Amino acid sequence: xxxxxxxxxxxxxxxxxxxxxxxxxxxxxxxxxxxxxxxxxxxxxxxxxxxxxxxxxxxxxxxxxxxxxxxxxxxxxxxxxxxxxxxxxxxxxxxxxxxxxxxxxxxxxxxxxxxxxxxxxxxxxxxxxxxxxxxxxxxxxxxxxxxxxxxxxxxxxxxxxxxxxxxxxxxxxxxxxxxxxxxxxxxxxxxxxxxxxxxxxxxxxxxxxxxxxxxxxxxxxxxxxxxxxxxxxxxxxxxxxxxxxxxxxxxxxxxxxxxxxxxxxxxxxxxxxxxxxxxxxxxxxxxxxxxxxxxxxxxxxxxxxxxxxxxxxxxxxxxxxxxxxxxxxxxxxxxxxxxxxxxxxxxxxxxxxxxxxxxxxxxxxxxxxxxxxxxxxxxxxxxxxxxxxxxxxxxxxxxxxxxxxxxxxxxxxxxxxxxxxxxxxxxxxxxxxxxxxxxxxxxxxxxxxxxxxxxxxxxxxxxxxxxxxxxxxxxxxxxxxxxxxxxxxxxxxxxxxxxxxxxxxxxxxxxxxxxxx
Numbered sequence: 001x002x003x004x005x006x007x008x009x010x011x012x013x014x015x016x017x018x019x020x021x022x023x024x025x026x027x028x029x030x031x032x033x034x035x036x037x038x039x040x041x042x043x044x045x046x047x048x049x050x051x052x053x054x055x056x057x058x059x060x061x062x063x064x065x066x067x068x069x070x071x072x073x074x075x076x077x078x079x080x081x082x083x084x085x086x087x088x089x090x091x092x093x094x095x096x097x098x099x100x101x102x103x104x105x106x107x108x109x110x111x112x113x114x115x116x117x118x119x120x121x122x123x124x125x126x127x128x129x130x131x132x133x134x135x136x137x138x139x140x141x142x143x144x145x146x147x148x149x150x151x152x153x154x155x156x157x158x159x160x161x162x163x164x165x166x167x168x169x170x171x172x173x174x175x176x177x178x179x180x181x182x183x184x185x186x187x188x189x190x191x192x193x194x195x196x197x198x199x200x201x202x203x204x205x206x207x208x209x210x211x212x213x214x215x216x217x218x219x220x221x222x223x224x225x226x227x228x229x230x231x232x233x234x235x236x237x238x239x240x241x242x243x244x245x246x247x248x249x250x251x252x253x254x255x256x257x258x259x260x261x262x263x264x265x266x267x268x269x270x271x272x273x274x275x276x277x278x279x280x281x282x283x284x285x286x287x288x289x290x291x292x293x294x295x296x297x298x299x300x301x302x303x304x305x306x307x308x309x310x311x312x313x314x315x316x317x318x319x320x321x322x323x324x325x326x327x328x329x330x331x332x333x334x335x336x337x338x339x340x341x342x343x344x345x346x347x348x349x350x351x352x353x354x355x356x357x358x359x360x361x362x363x364x365x366x367x368x369x370x371x372x373x374x375x376x377x378x379x380x381x382x383x384x385x386x387x388x389x390x391x392x393x394x395x396x397x398x399x400x401x402x403x404x405x406x407x408x409x410x411x412x413x414x415x416x417x418x419x420x421x422x423x424x425x426x427x428x429x430x431x432x433x434x435x436x437x438x439x440x441x442x443x444x445x446x447x448x449x450x451x452x453x454x455x456x457x458x459x460x461x462x463x464x465x466x467x468x469x470x471x472x473x474x475x476x477x478x479x480x481x482x483x484x485x486x487x488x489x490x491x492x493x494x495x496x497x498x499x500x501x502x503x504x505x506x507x508x509x510x511x512x513x514x515x516x517x
Contacts, residue, residue, distance in 0.1 A: 312439020
């Protein structure tokens with residue numbers, strides 16, 4: 001991509017003087033408002049809604065999604081897009097205009113293939129499925145969740161069949177989260193990740209070298225953990241005047257109008273500090289991305305992240321590449337000691353950071369170290385691909401889950417709650433999980449670029465300065481929202497096309513040093 005930085009900065013404006021663009025924006029503003037209300041209803045369901053309200057919330061969500069579908073598929077939307085595409089070259093439109101047209105065309109073509117009744121049924125099923133998942137996980141009862149998962153699977157297969165695909169149904173679902181992504185591309189990207197992850201794990205295990213992570217376990221009250229999460233988020237640059245933190249069964253970030261209202265949640269284990277702290281950094285990365293979107297893009301499809309893969313690059317960048325590094329904690333460790341003075345008075349920063357980087361096969365994905373994390377994703381990718389493509393059944397999932405954890409990580413969960421029920425994602429559909437690993441690959445490349453841009457990168461982090469990182473990311477990545485396609489954006493940010501070897505080198509170098517290999 002040869003667009004200059006100045007040209008890109010000037011491109012984050014819509015040509016409102018163009019009658020067609022103005023009309024499109026008017027339609028999208030109303031749709032964005034409806035989508036924000038749907039997101040607000042989902043936020044409430046995860047954080048405050050009483051469990052008895054699940055059925056009525058499902059109807060409310062179906063109504064909102066039905067109204068959105070009506071606006072997406074309006075005849076005028078199709079003719080307006082045709083007119084814009086026919087005249088776009090002569091109209092001298094900005095990159096924001098062009099990105100908007102591309103995004104709306106993609107959404108219109110996809111939604112036009114889905115009947116309103118299907119969209120409404122997916123919303124009702126999603127609302128009920130989330131509540132069923134929460135109860136099933138709490139009571140370790142996969143059998144109670146299985147019928148809901150089967151309903152979701154049937155609906156997702158119908159979506160894939162209606163949207164269309166070249167090779168497999170699963171590709172149609174992947175494409176919704178990451179434009180152009182297919183199972184074949186995922187497998188090619190995963191090959192070097194699988195190799196370096198399994199090799200590094202074996203080298204660490206064979207070395208006999210260990211890391212003491214006991215400082216992260218003990219008793220950490222919920223109120224103190226929330227206080228630390230708050231401080232950590234503020235240290236990153238998260239703006240609480242445009243955000244909020246809450247508790248939920250599974251951490252997530254959502255926007256009701258980026259960059260003006262972006263909220264996140266964490267999950268707390270009072271015996272394990274790392275869970276909430278890493279969740280805060282992870283979700284904080286998502287939230288910073290949304291809060292960094294140019295205000296000119298608000299209430300449109302191009303406000304917020306370019307794709308789920310790019311979004312995950314920011315959560316993983318802040319959680320791992322920064323948040324598990326010693327320079328970062330040299331600058332931020334005082335926050336930990338402020339909240340837990342007695343617990344960490346005699347724990348130095350190097351010991352704390354080594355604890356955060358302890359490599360050990362574990363059952364829970366969101367608690368996994370960087371070496372084993374992508375193996376958790378690989379397991380989910382293989383299972384959901386086979387499930388959507390009709391190669392395995394819902395009923396077989398628990399045992400297949402156990403088998404893959406034995407094969408990839410040498411461990412097995414004694415319960416389904418910490419096994420197949422640990423993630424809420426499948427209550428809403430399939431195709432999301434591969435974007436986590438894609439995010440890891442993107443993040444490694446961006447992290448390398450940051451070091452090239454700032455030769456004193458580690459020293460500045462160690463001094464407590466993270467603002468320079470946030471400012472650079474805002475200027476080079478966040479501001480553009482979804483104006484550009486993911487690969488195009490990555491090439492603009494890093495100067496290269498996405499390359500998994502950055503992750504391979506990062507993981508190898510970091511953990512050879514930590515474990516003295």
